[in-house]
Amino acid sequence: MGNRKSLRPKGYDYSQPGHYFITVCTHQRAFLLTTHLLNRTIISAIKSTTMSTLTISANELKTKGISALDKATAENDEAVITVRGKQRYVVLPIATYNHLRECELEAALAETKRDLKNKKYHKESVDKHIARISRV
Numbered sequence: 599m600g601n602r603k604s605l606r607p608k609g610y611d612y613s614q615p616g617h618y619f620i621t622v623c624t625h626q627r628a629f630l631l632t633t634h635l636l637n638r639t640i641i642s643a644i645k646s647t648t649m650s651t652l653t654i655s656a657n658e659l660k661t662k663g664i665s666a667l668d669k670a671t672a673e674n675d676e677a678v679i680t681v682r683g684k685q686r687y688v689v690l691p692i693a694t695y696n697h698l699r700e701c702e703l704e705a706a707l708a709e710t711k712r713d714l715k716n717k718k719y720h721k722e723s724v725d726k727h728i729a730r731i732s733r734v
Contacts, residue, residue: 656681 606612650671659666670677671691672727679687690698711720720730 610628652676653680653685655676655679 625731652674654666654670656679659679667677667689675694676688676690678685679689681687720727722730
């Protein structure tokens with residue numbers, strides 16, 4: 599890639615919560631990533647670097663009730679509930695859940711539109727459809 603100038607501010611701690619732009623590149627701009635895979639990769643990268651998480655034990659949830667979740671999600675982007683020391687559940691504010699769900703639906707719609715444009719679909723009867731998917 600040569601000697602590109604870094605646009606990152608010197609000394610900035612990217613491990614802290616915040617909003618970041620992410621650029622994903624492929625060699626010679628090859629289309630290697632599906633929208634679904636790309637979204638999952640981006641979400642995974644964002645979660646591992648920018649989302650703060652609070653862990654709540656099942657016992658704490660049992661004793662403190664919903665107030666423990668309210669406190670956790672007010673101070674953090676999500677809360678992980680542990681059962682016997684193992685992460686089992688994730689709780690997030692409904693606005694965050696709705697946003698993530700909307701992103702998934704937009705990605706599915708974009709993938710469907712691309713498949714239609716590229717004629718990657720089957721036009722067949724119900725019986726033929728059932729027979730085709732049963733073979734897989």
